[in-house]
Amino acid sequence: MSCRPWSPRCRAAVVVPLLVVGCVDAGHQSVATVLGGDATRGAQAIGTYGCGSCHMIPGINGATGTAAPPLTSFASRTSVAGEVSNTPPQLVAWIMNPQAIEPGTAMPNLGVRAADARDIAAYLYTLR
Numbered sequence: 001m002s003c004r005p006w007s008p009r010c011r012a013a014v015v016v017p018l019l020v021v022g023c024v025d026a027g028h029q030s031v032a033t034v035l036g037g038d039a040t041r042g043a044q045a046i047g048t049y050g051c052g053s054c055h056m057i058p059g060i061n062g063a064t065g066t067a068a069p070p071l072t073s074f075a076s077r078t079s080v081a082g083e084v085s086n087t088p089p090q091l092v093a094w095i096m097n098p099q100a101i102e103p104g105t106a107m108p109n110l111g112v113r114a115a116d117a118r119d120i121a122a123y124l125y126t127l128r
């Protein structure tokens with residue numbers, strides 16, 4: 001690179017590649033960032049609320065339930081319970097109150113707090 005340090009031309013050569021890397025990176029970790037959820041805390045919350053007694057959930061100790069659909073590859077699903085499209089707000093809403101989305105569903109309301117639901121959703125979106 002033949003430019004004086006901090007001349008505008010020189011800065012452009014340095015800054016532009018940094019911006020591109022930043023954008024690619026943001027796209028990569030989209031869900032956890034958008035939700036403000038934390039996947040590590042989500043994994044713990046899944047254990048606390050006992051989701052694994054009904055669901056098979058990869059990466060969660062003892063989550064081998066068979067009463068409900070497995071939550072494998074959840075990030076690649078198009079819908080939540082076949083009812084609503086699989087977006088972060090709708091997944092959080094389902095986790096907090098599935099009966100509101102599908103009245104009569106066999107998934108009970110477990111009284112999941114909003115912050116816990118965001119963390120759990122962040123974890124489920126790590127399952128690709």
Ligand code: HEC
Nearest residue numbers: 049050051054068069079080081082095105106107108120
């Ligand atoms: C008592 C059993 C039970 C427990 C406990 C339970 N679920 Fe469910 N869950 C179900 C059933 C049954 C369905 C299928 C609902 C339907 O399609 O009507 C379901 C559906 C789901 C779905 C949608 C799955 C799909 O295929 O689209 C998600 C996501 C989910 N549960 C997350 C959770 C989370 C997170 C927890 C813990 C906070 C949890 N569940 C606890 C029974 C349970």
